[in-house]
Amino acid sequence: MNENLANGLALMVIGMGTVLFFLCIMIFCMDIMSKVVIWLNKIFPEVIPETTGSKRAVKSSNDEEVAVAILSAMMKK
Numbered sequence: 001m002n003e004n005l006a007n008g009l010a011l012m013v014i015g016m017g018t019v020l021f022f023l024c025i026m027i028f029c030m031d032i033m034s035k036v037v038i039w040l041n042k043i044f045p046e047v048i049p050e051t052t053g054s055k056r057a058v059k060s061s062n063d064e065e066v067a068v069a070i071l072s073a074m075m076k077k
Helices: 002-043 063-076
Strands: none
Touching: none
């Protein structure tokens, strides 16, 4: 029984170590990627199109249908 327990613990340590190693690499890569994206945004800034016309919100024609759908979903719970 001790040999099985030792094999199980070794397998657990190897598995958890592999996952920890992968997560550390992923965090490192994401950090570098965010710095690259910030640098690229300084070089190639995103163009924000200007809208013309009124700036007030346009009421959607299906607001009542959406409200009924939300109400019916809440009533089913």
